[in-house]
Each structure stands twice: as C-alpha cells, then as structure tokens.
Amino acid sequence: MARSSTRRGPAPAGPTINDLAQHLGVHKSTISRAMDPARRHLIGSELLARVETAARELGWRPNRAAAALSTGRSRTVGVLLPDITNPVFPPILRGIEDGLDEEGYFALLANTSRPDSRPGGQAAAQAAVERMLAQRVEGFIVATALRDDAWLESLHASGARIVLVNRTSDAKAGRSALPAVTSDDMLGMQLAVDHLVGLGHRRIAHLAGPAYFSTGQARRVGFDRALQTHGLQAAGIVTCGAYSIDAGAEGMRELLAMRPAARSVARSGALTAVVAANDLIALGALQVLHAEGIEVPQQISLIGHNDMPLLDQLRPPLTSVRIQHYEMGLRAARLLLAALQGTPEAASTAVLRPELMVRGSTAAAPGSR
Amino acid sequence: MARSSTRRGPAPAGPTINDLAQHLGVHKSTISRAMDPARRHLIGSELLARVETAARELGWRPNRAAAALSTGRSRTVGVLLPDITNPVFPPILRGIEDGLDEEGYFALLANTSRPDSRPGGQAAAQAAVERMLAQRVEGFIVATALRDDAWLESLHASGARIVLVNRTSDAKAGRSALPAVTSDDMLGMQLAVDHLVGLGHRRIAHLAGPAYFSTGQARRVGFDRALQTHGLQAAGIVTCGAYSIDAGAEGMRELLAMRPAARSVARSGALTAVVAANDLIALGALQVLHAEGIEVPQQISLIGHNDMPLLDQLRPPLTSVRIQHYEMGLRAARLLLAALQGTPEAASTAVLRPELMVRGSTAAAPGSR
DNA sequence: TTGTAGGCGTTATCAA
DNA sequence: TTGATAACGCCTACAA
Numbered sequence: 102m103a104r105s106s107t108r109r110g111p112a113p114a115g116p117t118i119n120d121l122a123q124h125l126g127v128h129k130s131t132i133s134r135a136m137d138p139a140r141r142h143l144i145g146s147e148l149l150a151r152v153e154t155a156a157r158e159l160g161w162r163p164n165r166a167a168a169a170l171s172t173g174r175s176r177t178v179g180v181l182l183p184d185i186t187n188p189v190f191p192p193i194l195r196g197i198e199d200g201l202d203e204e205g206y207f208a209l210l211a212n213t214s215r216p217d218s219r220p221g222g223q224a225a226a227q228a229a230v231e232r233m234l235a236q237r238v239e240g241f242i243v244a245t246a247l248r249d250d251a252w253l254e255s256l257h258a259s260g261a262r263i264v265l266v267n268r269t270s271d272a273k274a275g276r277s278a279l280p281a282v283t284s285d286d287m288l289g290m291q292l293a294v295d296h297l298v299g300l301g302h303r304r305i306a307h308l309a310g311p312a313y314f315s316t317g318q319a320r321r322v323g324f325d326r327a328l329q330t331h332g333l334q335a336a337g338i339v340t341c342g343a344y345s346i347d348a349g350a351e352g353m354r355e356l357l358a359m360r361p362a363a364r365s366v367a368r369s370g371a372l373t374a375v376v377a378a379n380d381l382i383a384l385g386a387l388q389v390l391h392a393e394g395i396e397v398p399q400q401i402s403l404i405g406h407n408d409m410p411l412l413d414q415l416r417p418p419l420t421s422v423r424i425q426h427y428e429m430g431l432r433a434a435r436l437l438l439a440a441l442q443g444t445p446e447a448a449s450t451a452v453l454r455p456e457l458m459v460r461g462s463t464a465a466a467p468g469s470r
Numbered sequence: 471m472a473r474s475s476t477r478r479g480p481a482p483a484g485p486t487i488n489d490l491a492q493h494l495g496v497h498k499s500t501i502s503r504a505m506d507p508a509r510r511h512l513i514g515s516e517l518l519a520r521v522e523t524a525a526r527e528l529g530w531r532p533n534r535a536a537a538a539l540s541t542g543r544s545r546t547v548g549v550l551l552p553d554i555t556n557p558v559f560p561p562i563l564r565g566i567e568d569g570l571d572e573e574g575y576f577a578l579l580a581n582t583s584r585p586d587s588r589p590g591g592q593a594a595a596q597a598a599v600e601r602m603l604a605q606r607v608e609g610f611i612v613a614t615a616l617r618d619d620a621w622l623e624s625l626h627a628s629g630a631r632i633v634l635v636n637r638t639s640d641a642k643a644g645r646s647a648l649p650a651v652t653s654d655d656m657l658g659m660q661l662a663v664d665h666l667v668g669l670g671h672r673r674i675a676h677l678a679g680p681a682y683f684s685t686g687q688a689r690r691v692g693f694d695r696a697l698q699t700h701g702l703q704a705a706g707i708v709t710c711g712a713y714s715i716d717a718g719a720e721g722m723r724e725l726l727a728m729r730p731a732a733r734s735v736a737r738s739g740a741l742t743a744v745v746a747a748n749d750l751i752a753l754g755a756l757q758v759l760h761a762e763g764i765e766v767p768q769q770i771s772l773i774g775h776n777d778m779p780l781l782d783q784l785r786p787p788l789t790s791v792r793i794q795h796y797e798m799g800l801r802a803a804r805l806l807l808a809a810l811q812g813t814p815e816a817a818s819t820a821v822l823r824p825e826l827m828v829r830g831s832t833a834a835a836p837g838s839r
Numbered sequence: 840t841t842g843t844a845g846g847c848g849t850t851a852t853c854a855a
Numbered sequence: 856t857t858g859a860t861a862a863c864g865c866c867t868a869c870a871a
Contacts, residue, residue, distance in 0.1 A: 117864055128842050133866060143840060165604045166544055167864035169535040170847050176605075186564050188779065191554045195581055198554075207578045207605065212564055236545075236576065237535045384783055410557065414753055416785035486848055497858045502850060512856060536848035539863045 116159045125155055132156075136163055169237060176206050178437060179233035179241045181226055183214040187344075188409040189426065190244065193266055196430025197242055204438050209233050213245050223252055230256065240437050242430075246270045246279070248315050253279070262440050266433040267426075269315040280440070280449035282433040286316055289422040289455040290323030291330070293376050293404045296420070296457055298331045301469025302374040302402060306337035306360060308352045308386055310344055310378035320378045320406065336360060336372055341382050349377060349385025356386075357393065373401060373466045380405035380412060380421055387419070387462075398464035408458050417461035425453045485528045494524050501525075505532055538606060545575050547806060548602035548610045550595055552583040556713075557778040558795065559613065562635055565799025566611055573807050578602050582614050592621055599625065609806050611799075615639045615648075616682050622648070631809050635802040636795075638684040649809070649818035651802040655685055658791040658824040659692030660699070662745050662773045665789070665826055667700045670838025671743040671771060675706035675729065677721045677755060679713055679747035689747045689775065705729060705741055710751050718746060718754025725755075726762065742770060742835045749774035749781060749790055756788070756831075767833035777827050786830035794822045 122129040127148070134140045135152040144152070155161075169175040180197055182190050194210075201208055211229030226245060233241070240262030246253055248271045257263050257279060265281035272278040297305055307324045310317030321338065328335055337360045341348040353375070360372050377383035383405030390397055397403050397417055405412065408423035432451050440449075491498040496517070503509045504521040513521070524530075538544040549566055551559050563579075570577055580598030595614060602610070609631030615622055617640045626632050626648060634650035641647040666674055676693045679686030690707065697704055706729045710717040722744070729741050746752035752774030759766055766772050766786055774781065777792035801820050809818075 119864075129864090130843080130866080131841060134841085137866090145840065148840090162600070162604045164539075164606060164864050166535055166538040166606045167847090168866070170533075170539050170849085171864080171866045173847075175535055184564070185554070185560045188557070188560075191557075191560055194579075195553070195555050198579060198581060205601065207601070209576045210563075210567060210579065212567060231531070232574065232576070235531050235534045237533060384780075387783075411753075411780045411784075414756075414784055415780075488848075498848085499850080499859080500857060503857085506850090514856065517856090533848050536863090537850070539865085540848080540850040542863080 116161045117164070118161070121152070121155060121159060121161050124159065125151060127152075173237070174239060175237045176204075177209055177236065177238045178206060178434075179230065179238040180208045180210050181229065181241060181243045181245045182210065182212055183245050184212050185210070186212075189267070189407055192426035193244060193430040193433075196427040196432075197266070197434045198430075199427075200431040200434025201438070203435070206239075206434075206438065208242075209236060209238055227252065234261075239441050240264070242266055242433050242437055244268060246281075246315070247313050248318060249313070262437060264433045264437040264440070266429050267316070271315070278450075280436060282429050282436060282451045282453070283315070284424040284429065284455050285452045286319035286455075287323035287326065289406060289424070289457075290320050290376065291327040292455065292457040293406075293422055294324065294327035294331065296459065296463065297374045297376070297402060297404070297466075298333070300374075300402065300463060301466035303333060303466070304336040304372055305333070305374040305376060306339075306356055306372050307335060308349060308356065308375060308377040308382050309338055309340040310382065311342065312340060314344075317378055324376060341378070344379045344381050346381050346385040346388070349379075349382030350389045351385070352382065353386035353389040357389070374403070374463070375401060376404045376406075378406055380407045380409045380419065383419060383421070383462075387415075398462050400467060402463040402466070404463060412458075413460060415462075420460045420463040421458050423456045423458045425455070428453055485530045486533070487530070490521070490524060490528060490530050493528060494520060496521075542606070543608060544606045545573075546578055546605065546607050547575055547803075548599065548607040549577045549579050550598065550610060550612045550614045551579065551581055552614050553581050554579070555581075558636070558776055561795035562613060562799040562802075565796040565801075566635070566803045567799075569800040569803025570807070572804070575608075575803075575807065577611075578605060578607055596621065603630075608810050609633070611635060611802050611806055613637060615650075615684070617684050617687060618682070631806060633802045633806040633809070635798050636685070640684070647819075649805060651798050651805060651820045651822070652684070653793040653798065653824050654821050655688035655824075656692035656695065658775060658793070658826075659689050659745065660696040661824065661826040662775075662791055663693065663696035663700065665828065665832065666743045666745070666771060666773070666835075667702070669743075669771065669832060670835035672702060672835070673705040673741055674702070674743040674745060675708075675725055675741050676704060677718060677725065677744060677746040677751050678707055678709045679751065680711065681709060683713075686747055693745060710747070710754075713748045713750050715750050715754040715757070718748075718751030719758045720754070721751060722755035722758040726758070743772070743832070744770060745773045745775075747775055749776045749778045749788065752788060752790070752831075756784075767831050769836060771832040771835070773832060781827075782829060784831075789829045789832040790827050792825045792827045794824070797822055 118129045118132050122132050132152060135144045135149055198208055213226035215225055242264050244266045246265045246268045250270050263279050265279050267283060269281040269283055270279055309321040312318055337356050339352045339355045341352040375386055377386055383403055386403060390401060395401055405419050405421035408421040412419040412421055487498045487501050491501050501521060504513045504518055567577055582595035584594055611633050613635045615634045615637045619639050622639060632648055634648050638650045638652055639648055678690040681687055706725050708721045708724045710721040744755055746755055752772055755772060759770060764770055774788050774790035777790040781788040781790055
C-alpha cells in the first residue's frame, strides 16, 4: 500500500521517502534531514539509527533526479573531448572522473570530433552542450578549446561555469582567459632543447602543431625561446596541419626538402635533431626518416611530446616530454567543483610541470663527442 | 515577473515552461505537447509555429531533470569500465556514446579498477552502481563482467537492465547468460592458428589470459580447437595472471623454461610460434624474446589479440587479431536502448567477426620453406 | 528536535 | 484542439 497507485515510469523504482516516513511513523522532512550530513545533527541519535536501518531494509535510495529538481543541482558536469580514442585523453578523463567522484559528481561525456569530420565541426559540440544544458549540468570541463573560441566565450558569458583542460583559450583585450589547467609547454620545450644541446646538437628543427591550438602555439614559442637561451636559432620550423601521424610525416618531408638531413657528419648546415610538437607527429617523422634511410638517433635525434603509451616499446624508444595528463584532469575537476561550491576566486588556473623521458631516439649529435 | 521569486539553486536556470506559457497566453500543457514529437500533431499548426519561435526567443530549454522526475526516465545509462586508460576501452566507449547519442541518451561512467588496486575491487563497482541507481539510470552497459559474477547476477535479478560488452558471463543452470555483445574469440584464434599453420608452423604455444574472464577462457579453448582442426596439439599453454605487459613477460619466461625456443632450426621439438591472448601479453613476450636474443619473427612468430593502436609502429610490427571494438560498443548501446523501449526480445546477443591483421611479427617457420 | 506546507518544472489524465 | 489538476520525490522555510 505504500506505493501510490499511479506510477508511470517503466523503471522499477524502489520505495520513496514517503514510504520510509510512513513506515517509521515520522515525517518525510525528518528523513530528508537525516540523510543530509549537514543537518544530521538535528536528529535524535536513536531516531537516526532507526532511519538508517529502515532505509537499508527497505532498500531506499534517495532519488537524485528529484533532489536535482528541487535544489537545481544535478551533481553532474559536462565534459567535452575531441575524441576519447586519441591516447592523450583517456588519462585526462580518468583524472576528471576521479576528481568528480570525490564529491559524488558524474560526468556527461561528449566526443565532439565526428569520425567523418564533416563540416561544421563545432556543431557537434554545440549540440552536445545544448543537451547537457537540458540535463542541467552544473558546469563544463572542456578539452576542445581553440585559442580563439568565440563560441566558448559566449557560453561562458551566458553564465556557464567552465574550466579548460590541456588546451587554453587566449586572454582577450580587457578580459582574462577562462580558468584552465594546462601543462607548462614552454618548460617542456626548454627541457627538450636543453637535452639536445647537452648532447651537442646545434641544428635543431621543430615540427609544430596547428597554430589555432594553444599547445601548438605555446610549444612553438617555447622552442624558439629555448633555442635563444643557448644562443641558437631554429634550423627550420614546419607547422603540421594536425596532431596526427600523417601530418607529421608530411611535415618531416617538407623539413627535409628545405633542409637536407645529416646524411654525413661532414655535411655542414644539415639537420641533426627534430623536436615534434606531439608524439603522433614524431611518429610520422620517424616513418619518413626510416623510409629515407636516415637513422634515428645516429643521424637525427627525435623528441616527441605527451609521452603516450607504448612509446617505450618502439625501436628506437621515443624520447618524449611527459605531461601530467591524469593530474590535469583531476585538478580541472577539483577546480570546477570548487567554483561550483562558490569558493570565491580560488586560483582559477594551474600549470603543471612536464618531465623529459629520455629514451633511445636521442643521442649525441653526429660529429660531436 | 515571470520568474518565481524563490529560486534556490545556484545555477542560472533559464525560463521555465510556465514562463513560456504565460508569454504566449496558453497553458503549459500545450507547450509540453508541442515539444513532444509524438503528440505534436494535436497542436494547431499556427500555434505550433508561435511556440517554436517563442521558445527560441526566450531561450527556453526543457528541463530534463524535471521530466525525469515526472516520467521516471532519466535518458541516462550507467557504463562500467575497468579502466578507460586501457587502450581497449576508448573505442568501445566511443561506440557506446555514439549509440546512446542516437536516442538522446547520456552515459554516466565509472572506472571500477582502482589504480592502487586495493582489496575489494568489486567494491568500487558496487559503489558506482549505487550512485548511478540514485541518479536513476535506466540501465547498464558493463565491460567488467567476470565469467562467474554473482554480484552482476543479483543486480540483474533486482530488475536492472544490463547489456555486457566485450566480456560475457557464463550461462548458469536453468538461466541464460546476460545479453551481451562480444567478439568471436573462437574464430579469432582460428584465424591466428590458420595463418601460422599456413606458414609451416607446427609447434605453437599459447599465452592465455586469466581464466575468470570470458575472453581468457574462450581464446584458450579456441586455440585448442583450432589446433585440432589441423591435427596438432598445443606446444605449451601458460596462463598469465593479468592482461598486462609484465604478466606477459612472466608467462613467456615460463614458456621458455618448459619449452626451449627454436634457437636453431635443427633443434627438434622447439617452439616456433606463440599466440598471445592479448596485445599487452604479446608485448611482454616480445620483450623477453628480445632479451633472450631470440629473433621475431625469424626464430619465433608472435601474434597478439585486439590490435590496439601503435602496434603497427613497433619493430617488428605485431600481427594481431583485430576486434571491432567501436562496433561492439555501438551495438551494445543499441541493444540496451531497444530493451528500454520495451522491444520484447530483440536478439539479446551479438557476436562480431574479428579479422587477422598480418604484420611483420609472423613469418615462415624456421626450417620450412 | 520534529512537523507542516509549498514549490521545483514537467508530464499524464481527464474535461471541456 | 486546448485547459485544469494532480502527481513525480525531494528540499526548505517556517512553525510548533
């Protein structure tokens, strides 16, 4: 008799707070209080115990959907990724979820890059955000930001809570950039260049990532600055069209065309090292170098960025700048949750330290000792 | 004046259905109907147009949390993965989300394997399911099933809709197994063995996965049966303790100890090929073979399973059984959604065909031509 | 320390 | 074709 007779949903929903209240002969608001850690102390300890055992016995589970309607808080945030299939994102996502989990939040996920990459790529993201908003997510964690992302700005302007991960947007005139958790890309490039220079390299080129990503831009600038600290100049910079093996291969071909490689140690002016903006680009470069019969690291040293899985299984194992992906996701989640709790202006930005994983793809420059 | 004065939630929620109704001078039920494709036809076409433009102008978004409370349907399903960081799962998850997206559903995700793998591994899964149930998910897609999973059975028995992916549970006495979408592991092993036998191999060993996973079991059985079709017997089977590089390395060492490898083509009885239950195990085996100075594929051919990313970048590139991970996820999502729509007993199980990706880690058996 | 009343935004049922 | 009314299950004032 506990259940109202007019249930509609198809789901076999369990007992409600009313059932519990009746069962115990108390009012439902008492139950509600008993379940709220913040107000539990108002309840008589004996009653509290009864409520808890009864809840367990009846198998009552507070209905969050109902609570969400009442409080306006869904305990849910939206997460925008380009594509979880890209090895960079799983650890980020894992970090995000672990962070959200700490406060009992869930993520609603959307992969915004369609496999067929049909025109209007942002359209998928917008549709996803629309649906997430309908589900009343409390905020967004965004890994798809462009440096100049008008749509994201307007989403933010409309009052949405947003934290960016991995990629940032540029600060605009009179307005600071969105809160973000990123890796120190400048430092990453400095580590890479320091390592190469230490090995005697002086003619170092860069395969850059797309300039509309903050990572592409920052790593490129970081590369230049790092060279300057050693009094060197770039031996060539090619901007790849994407963070992909194919784009990396194409970039490497271009680089070789403008700057013949160090086939002989005697050949002055030839390239002896390449720093790629990302591991996939590095892999593409590696393929081309193989195909050209140029040996890595004997003739050319190669460094990637991200330290994605299995890099250490390659031959040669790829030296790469390791980024704290998991940590980035974790911090982003905590940052967003803090903002949602109303924590005023808790540091709205975090920059994590990368680390160079030295492996077999880098060695002393040919001709140096 | 449209907004009620006693808003509570912190989220800047937009206008409600009431605001829209007032604005248009109609009753909210009319709005509700107008937004429901199934009952839209009841609305005058002129009014319908007015509703749509007004909704757009006011920026009204139906509140799904409220709808969920009213209908009992959250348009949300729970997804249980061991760890999104394991390269097998991203494409599965992507498939799941694309499938859910087709019907406007979202996934709530949980990674159930704690990184510190503290005791009570299932505990994380149970806690996650508990929270998902509180969020009123309509069903579950589970990639963490054990062959004998009492907890999962009881979850199912309690009325939860469940579809398994990748891993299945065993059918029990008098009860059929849970709905599932898997790969044809038997066939996968047949493809692998056929390939090796065709290359002249006759002494083939298996590095099996854990027996409590359906994949470990099925691949092992499939390996044996495939050998039988060629009148052969296993040249050795070692069960690895996990699907990991380390476990694979250990398994390979064990295998070599009991069955010295084909260091010389003359040595009769020596191993000439190994089929691993999974790519990570194969990678572990590869490391040990390298360390032992045994050449792949010249002395021993090696086959993995799953065809995870970057396998083709290794030296040698690893031959592997490719599984339709994305498709598995997609089908699992559709299966679950169909069940939720009440489609009676739409085929509750799907088995997808794997494909052998032949690469450089397999070659003619030493001594054969 | 506990109860009462009203509302959160939507959908469903019944009337009109 | 549209309107009125009553849930859905929980939370929050306020009263007792």
